[in-house]
Amino acid sequence: MSKIISEFREYREKMNNRLLATENKVIKRIFNLDTNTFMDGALSSREKELMGLVASMVLRCDDCVRYHLEQCYSKGITKEQIVESFAVANLIGGTIVIPHTRRALEYWEELEKS
Amino acid sequence: MSKIISEFREYREKMNNRLLATENKVIKRIFNLDTNTFMDGALSSREKELMGLVASMVLRCDDCVRYHLEQCYSKGITKEQIVESFAVANLIGGTIVIPHTRRALEYWEELEKS
Amino acid sequence: MSKIISEFREYREKMNNRLLATENKVIKRIFNLDTNTFMDGALSSREKELMGLVASMVLRCDDCVRYHLEQCYSKGITKEQIVESFAVANLIGGTIVIPHTRRALEYWEELEKS
Amino acid sequence: MSKIISEFREYREKMNNRLLATENKVIKRIFNLDTNTFMDGALSSREKELMGLVASMVLRCDDCVRYHLEQCYSKGITKEQIVESFAVANLIGGTIVIPHTRRALEYWEELEKS
Amino acid sequence: MSKIISEFREYREKMNNRLLATENKVIKRIFNLDTNTFMDGALSSREKELMGLVASMVLRCDDCVRYHLEQCYSKGITKEQIVESFAVANLIGGTIVIPHTRRALEYWEELEKS
Amino acid sequence: MSKIISEFREYREKMNNRLLATENKVIKRIFNLDTNTFMDGALSSREKELMGLVASMVLRCDDCVRYHLEQCYSKGITKEQIVESFAVANLIGGTIVIPHTRRALEYWEELEKS
Numbered sequence: 001m002s003k004i005i006s007e008f009r010e011y012r013e014k015m016n017n018r019l020l021a022t023e024n025k026v027i028k029r030i031f032n033l034d035t036n037t038f039m040d041g042a043l044s045s046r047e048k049e050l051m052g053l054v055a056s057m058v059l060r061c062d063d064c065v066r067y068h069l070e071q072c073y074s075k076g077i078t079k080e081q082i083v084e085s086f087a088v089a090n091l092i093g094g095t096i097v098i099p100h101t102r103r104a105l106e107y108w109e110e111l112e113k114s
Numbered sequence: 115m116s117k118i119i120s121e122f123r124e125y126r127e128k129m130n131n132r133l134l135a136t137e138n139k140v141i142k143r144i145f146n147l148d149t150n151t152f153m154d155g156a157l158s159s160r161e162k163e164l165m166g167l168v169a170s171m172v173l174r175c176d177d178c179v180r181y182h183l184e185q186c187y188s189k190g191i192t193k194e195q196i197v198e199s200f201a202v203a204n205l206i207g208g209t210i211v212i213p214h215t216r217r218a219l220e221y222w223e224e225l226e227k228s
Numbered sequence: 229m230s231k232i233i234s235e236f237r238e239y240r241e242k243m244n245n246r247l248l249a250t251e252n253k254v255i256k257r258i259f260n261l262d263t264n265t266f267m268d269g270a271l272s273s274r275e276k277e278l279m280g281l282v283a284s285m286v287l288r289c290d291d292c293v294r295y296h297l298e299q300c301y302s303k304g305i306t307k308e309q310i311v312e313s314f315a316v317a318n319l320i321g322g323t324i325v326i327p328h329t330r331r332a333l334e335y336w337e338e339l340e341k342s
Numbered sequence: 343m344s345k346i347i348s349e350f351r352e353y354r355e356k357m358n359n360r361l362l363a364t365e366n367k368v369i370k371r372i373f374n375l376d377t378n379t380f381m382d383g384a385l386s387s388r389e390k391e392l393m394g395l396v397a398s399m400v401l402r403c404d405d406c407v408r409y410h411l412e413q414c415y416s417k418g419i420t421k422e423q424i425v426e427s428f429a430v431a432n433l434i435g436g437t438i439v440i441p442h443t444r445r446a447l448e449y450w451e452e453l454e455k456s
Numbered sequence: 457m458s459k460i461i462s463e464f465r466e467y468r469e470k471m472n473n474r475l476l477a478t479e480n481k482v483i484k485r486i487f488n489l490d491t492n493t494f495m496d497g498a499l500s501s502r503e504k505e506l507m508g509l510v511a512s513m514v515l516r517c518d519d520c521v522r523y524h525l526e527q528c529y530s531k532g533i534t535k536e537q538i539v540e541s542f543a544v545a546n547l548i549g550g551t552i553v554i555p556h557t558r559r560a561l562e563y564w565e566e567l568e569k570s
Numbered sequence: 571m572s573k574i575i576s577e578f579r580e581y582r583e584k585m586n587n588r589l590l591a592t593e594n595k596v597i598k599r600i601f602n603l604d605t606n607t608f609m610d611g612a613l614s615s616r617e618k619e620l621m622g623l624v625a626s627m628v629l630r631c632d633d634c635v636r637y638h639l640e641q642c643y644s645k646g647i648t649k650e651q652i653v654e655s656f657a658v659a660n661l662i663g664g665t666i667v668i669p670h671t672r673r674a675l676e677y678w679e680e681l682e683k684s
Contacts, residue, residue: 015558063555094436099633102585129444177441201254208550213291216243322664327405330357471672519669
């Protein structure tokens with residue numbers, strides 16, 4: 001597996017565990033809500049992941065983008081669809097989103113290789 | 115038609131026309147790009163409008179939210195789907211999105227009445 | 229009661245009710261979490277409301293600011309303390325926060341009169 | 343004078359006075375700094391006002407935009423130059439800036455009429 | 457001392473010195489204001505540091521978060537209180553704050569070890 | 571050439587090429603628009619780069635800041651002028667911009683050495 005993928009996953013898992021180990025109820029519930037929100041409902045979980053991806057891009061959070069790219073990848077979204085999501089995010093969020101798009105594309109292409 | 119709908123549409127159209135009347139090429143092209151970006155492609159225009167809605171909500175732009183609500187409405191998206199989009203935006207963007215969600219719901223319900 | 233206070237409260241309550249009437253579970257839970265997060269714990273609810281106020285100011289959400297001003301007022305926070313909170317928010321968030329501070333001060337002074 | 347201009351100026355002046363009347367030293371100094379920052383230096387005050395305008399647009403603060411439009415107007419900046427500033431802000435900040443650009447153009451055209 | 461702590465402190469100090477060496481008066485005054493704003497007043501410096509922490513988290517600035525964590529630590533704020541601050545920030549700012557919370561918790565736990 | 575300069579340029583060029591290789595028309599046009607927007611017009615390209623720099627700083631995008639610093643450097647803008655731009659950005663955007671200013675100054679000083 002590529003180094004940027006494994007490093008992201010390991011740090012994320014390690015620190016999520018330490019966050020949950022603090023036994024703060026609000027944080028625990030936010031984590032649970034996060035799981036529930038993206039489940040199939042009136043909108044499919046695939047659609048919601050795409051929405052989560054674009055929201056993360058316009059808010060310019062690289063780690064959030066990576067997380068949603070992983071979810072999109074696991075749901076069979078194609079590269080062409082991902083790149084169209086990038087286009088939506090760059091149009092709405094402006095060229096300030098471009099550096100995050102560069103990193104997002106790199107991560108996506110690593111996911112495809114893995 | 116409801117007053118908040120007609121006022122939004124009229125002001126938006128009037129000022130877009132005045133913006134385009136400035137003959138600034140960059141602004142013209144951004145307006146054209148806006149139209150092209152949301153057309154059917156690898157992702158449907160329906161999916162892109164939902165992404166545009168959530169992006170507008172987390173960036174907390176009421177007028178952008180209204181615009182995408184109109185597009186979603188014209189594409190047959192249901193209220194239950196819209197409310198799930200609100201949920202995604204409120205989870206990712208936090209409770210700071212709630213006041214915008216109140217206004218978005220009001221606008222959507224006006225669209226349904228119209 | 230002042231008009232800006234009553235209008236804010238009425239619209240907020242009316243639309244919160246309509247939001248909850250959609251029966252979306254995620255939104256319901258976010259509303260519940262909101263109540264729980266600000267309860268007394270390792271930090272007092274008074275301290276958390278001050279934190280909520282400053283967070284709302286730097287994120288520049290007038291309605292969120294109003295809501296936290298009401299909570300601060302009901303917890304006996306003084307005007308001098310509120311203005312020091314404004315100072316923290318304006319320093320961290322920059323002069324872009326000034327217009328929101330003008331509206332926040334107006335709302336606070338209306339609360340004091342009421 | 344147009345109503346949107348006079349209302350903006352009056353409310354801004356009234357509430358700035360009330361803010362300064364709180365005698366908070368940090369807020370006073372931020373107001374002083376604001377005056378000093380935009381004075382002629384290695385960059386002209388005209389250039390700094392243009393920078394302030396674009397910063398206000400990408401941060402999407404309508405009142406800040408209005409303030410800098412007034413400063414730009416008083417320094418003899420032309421409409422064509424203002425519209426090019428709008429273009430820079432819309433490119434960098436994305437289409438989320440468009441609604442603010444509509445209101446900015448309206449305000450500028452009112453300034454020209456006044 | 458842990459590497460992430462010493463690297464943060466050294467780079468911060470080195471570059472703050474170089475910034476102040478530019479002899480720009482506005483930047484100097486902003487640095488002075490920063491010191492004054494967080495001093496004891498109507499609110500305690502401890503309370504203001506907690507407000508600064510939450511503001512930095514919702515604005516998602518890792519270095520600002522680290523700085524305020526250091527201040528909170530030196531003022532005897534407990535881990536349980538810090539984690540409640542994280543909860544407030546994640547609720548208000550949304551899940552987009554989670555990656556910053558992971559890094560904040562790591563930094564705090566390093567401070568406790570040091 | 572300094573390592574932070576060469577690494578920035580290489581990664582930026584490599585990933586821009588891969589982005590353009592996706593053949594997404596919207597992204598291509600945004601890249602073209604980016605070039606056109608900053609050309610001489612009613613405002614000089616030098617003025618627009620300064621505006622782009624301040625916009626990037628208040629939006630807190632380090633890579634965008636680096637890009638505009640390079641453009642400013644190539645147009646003969648002096649260090650004193652750059653530092654005044656930093657001052658404008660820190661005033662408007664607040665102390666949350668300071669960490670980005672530290673990195674911006676470091677990058678600028680590397681450009682001067684190169």
